[in-house]
Amino acid sequence: MSQTEMTITVGHDVIMEASPYGIDKKKLGMWIFIVSDACTFGAFLFAYGYMRIGAPVWGTPFGFSSILNGLLMTAVLLSSSLTMLAAVRASQENQKESANKWLGITMLLGSIFAVLHLREWFHLFGEGWRLFSNPTGGAVQFGATFFSVTGLHLTHVVTGVIALAFVARGYIQGRYDQSHIETAGLYWHFVDLVWMFVFPFMYLMNAR
Amino acid sequence: MHGVKTMVGKIFAVVVVLVTLVTAYCVIAHVWWMPVDISMHGPKIDNQIEETMVVAGLLFIAGQIVLAAFVFLYGGGRGKPKQIPGGAKPLVVFAFVIVGLEVLALSAIGSQAWGAVYFAPPEPGSLHIDVQAGQFAYYFRYPGPDGTFGALHPELINEGNQNFFGIDPDHDPDAKDDIVTAEIAVPVNKPILLTLHSKDVGHSFYVRELRIQQDFVPGLSLPVHFTATQTGRYEIVCTQLCGLGHYNMKAYLSVLSQADFDDWLKKQAAMQ
């Protein structure tokens, strides 16, 4: 598969041969994107650390219920990664139906994650947390950093769900093949990977 | 035709050499140069600039002259070109050994000049002056007889009733005798400690003769200490872009004899 795959996708089927680099360009492109996106998230988290070190008082708003909610979100996202893997695996064995089924489940789990996340947000709004204010009287940076970092991550999740929908559609119509699903999978795992840092730093470090 | 071609190279060489000579002249003749230094730590910085100038200047002249020479010599040749004997190795070695050691030596010496200003704590018994920068003026505060500054209350800042620092003399005993001035005067040969803080945006405290430049960071109170060794009146200018009045933001530093300084401070206290 891989050979023909590459010869076709490099745009010039007749004159181009297999990539000298040996990695499909879509996959490589996604990895390069992940590198830069990781740096973006990194910078956000460093800003958060900077704010927190510099703050004389730092409110820690999360009760155990929020932590459990976070744990649940983590479980959902992790299992969505596994279902994504299942979809990739199925597509590689050319079982279109099961691939689409798994993609559907992944999108569903992603949406559940987003819903849980928003529930957390509205809970905080209810307690009076805002981007610019802190009901406990501590540093206002908590709201700013929490909502911006998790907001950025949530944007990635939602984008991922939409992207998966497009890929699934293309896959059903036969315009896309397993390599597209694999590439989308990489992105989805990356979203999961970022959460592995966001959860401890944003939730656990702020647990009462 | 061929002659014309080589001519271009010769002209280029001449232009580069001229540029190099003119530049070198401007530096050596100090056409534009630093004013005389009036601070205790200044000589270290001046030496550092001189040393750096020697190192950098030599590299500059050497580089331009060699470039010019090669362009002059090898314009539009015909036969087989040849590589420099030894290839790249000598060049790389030169860069690593000569330039590398040079820059490390510079940084070693330079760090002492830097440390003298920023690593060393202010000498005990320094005269402590509080400096506040705002759009687009500096204000200075002397602690007065009690030697302590009143606390700052930004919400009280009011240009109208001259409360530039936002101190509260009515309720705050420390603030009662604080002396706020629009110019700064310091006694000569006495260690001075400034604490710089800004009221609104970033500003900077730059006195060329003191060889001191330090930004004001909103939210922070940054210490700077120096000892002035010559009496006189020197300009303090803002070098951190701070808004439309930036070009016009300045104050004066007067270095006075101890006696003159005491009179001056009395006058200022009387004016509060």
Place this chain on the structure above:
Amino acid sequence: MAQTSAHAVAHHAPPQGFIRKYVFSVDHKVIGIQYLTLSLVSAFVGMALSWAMRLHLAYPDFHIPLLGWLAPNGAPNGVMTPEYYLSLMTMHGTIMAFFVLTAAPFAGFGNFMLPIQVGAADMAFPRLNMSSFWVTFVGFLLAASTFFIPDGPPLSGWTAYAPLSAVGPVAGPGQGWGQTLWVLSIACFCIASLLGALNFIVTTLDLRTKGLTMSRLPLSTWGWFIDAWVSLLAFAVLLPCGLLLALDRLGGTSFFIPAGLVFNDQLQPHSGGSPLLFQHLFWFFGHPEVYIIILPAFGIVSHILPTFIRKPLVGGWRVITFSEIAVGMLSFVVWGHHMFVSGMSPYMAMVFSVPTLLITIPSVIAVLIWVFSLYGANIRFDTPLLYSLGFISLFISGGIGGFFLAQPSTDSYLHATSFVVGHFHFTMGLSAIFATFAGFYYWYPKMFGRMMNETLGKLHFWLSFVLVYCVFMTLQLTGFAGAVRRYSAFVDDFMIPLIPAQKFMTVCALLLGATQFIFLFNAIWSRFKGTRASDNPWGATTLEWDTTSPPPFDNFGGRQLIVHHGPMEYDGEDSVMQTSPAASVAGT
């Protein structure tokens, strides 16, 4: 698959219709020319701004009617106000640094030449490529639009230091919508650059044709490849910086705004932020940015020199390439030297100072390679070579200033003086521009199928070269007298003696600007009236000279390319094409 197969089709049948062909084209050649055109326009806009500034500096009450029409508040009947001077300065910096110096040598030439030089039919992701240009264009429009809003462009400089840039209109005219649009424009530019860098990296790694190993890459491709990595990582940090600034301005957060700020006796509602954090995030991008600007210039010059000196560079591709890689990596650990006097921890100043000084080593190696490659050469003085030589000379002159600015002790005197301005104009401004001119004169025949006029080219070079030194060497040296930058008038006692020098610089700058119209005329005139260019007018060896001028839609007319040699097979009159099976003449 849809995308790719769509391209496969597209490659075989060029798109018809003006829109698909020239406007929303996925063809990397068209996109490259679009980038070059955009940066040419931006360059003349930026130059016009510098003209206005120079005029104001030397002759404060000089009437510029056009300005009066453009900004009734900023320049009432054409006489500039101090705040409008700062606005022009800000936009000059932004437009030049982003839309000219970052766009032209990297995105412009890179887009046009890189796929051809690696023997590919197009970029790896042509649609991504098209979108990155159009996002850049949107960014440009956002930046340009600030001129036409009531309170004018922002006045916080291209570095937009918080809190001046973060607190909003209270900080002064232009800090309202002007600054917001500026932030959005920068965010767009970040995204576009990230997509572009991604495309460059994948294209270089994955689309190389048969036999084109990394060791056989043309040196310009190496420059763009390394540059793509640097911008991929640097812009990835500027993006959050811009987003946080936007949040401070629009979302009421306090990332960069501390407590207790008072404007016009009004206490601001922010607390807990740090202006230093902004400077750190900005300069973490900002220093690599100057290498993002200069690395393609390194590549272009290293690519052009061998063609006209008719011999390989000393040390072959390795030494120059590894020094470029070293420069690229070191550029990430030196950003603090922009902050020596900013209130950053003085111990960190030492930590940043040492790598800053060490970065001179690879830079010196690069310069030595270029200069000593001239030894024993058969130099052909065509305009591209003249510009490359000019680049070397300017880069030496500017690089020297680095010694002073890399050390906190000396920087504490020279920081924020015109010495710095002269230094970075030499190193990143003029060097990159000269390399861009070199590339333009060199690749023009390939891009448009006609030669540029040699006489006009030489005239343009000589005037530019001399005047550049007149303006910027003076600027750099006056810094030693403590001439402070970003001043719209010289009211300080010690600045008044410098006014004659300022007048001299202004006159030279006006002439320098006028000179550029020779180039503009040459570029336009040659497009239609220039002599027809052969496929390989310079006797060069890389793949772009192995196809027609201009290249066909799929670059090589469906030929199978096999590369046998490195890019520098020159030996006097003889040279061997990379694709030719003939024996090597230079032993590279």
Place this chain on the structure above:
Amino acid sequence: MSSNHELGMSSYVGIGVGLMLIVTVEVILTYQHFAPRTLLFALLCLACLEAYIAIMYLMHVKYERPILYWTIFPATLFVLVFLCYLLPDAFRMFNMRLLK
């Protein structure tokens, strides 16, 4: 791609469960009343471990050509490590605050 078949679905599930366990450990650590510095360090290490497992197995870099590993890891770590240079000023911001 053949390279994807080194691991069966079952082992992927195992990895998922393992990751979940690490997260649970993180939560338990959170409530052990460590000093924030200690807790941060522990969480950072565990998060990096998780990330490594995710990258190597879920994103199966382990089964790609090694060149991919060398393309992505050094660059990312380089940036993330050197971003630490900006942290010392945060302590400065804490200690030299104007309004205590």
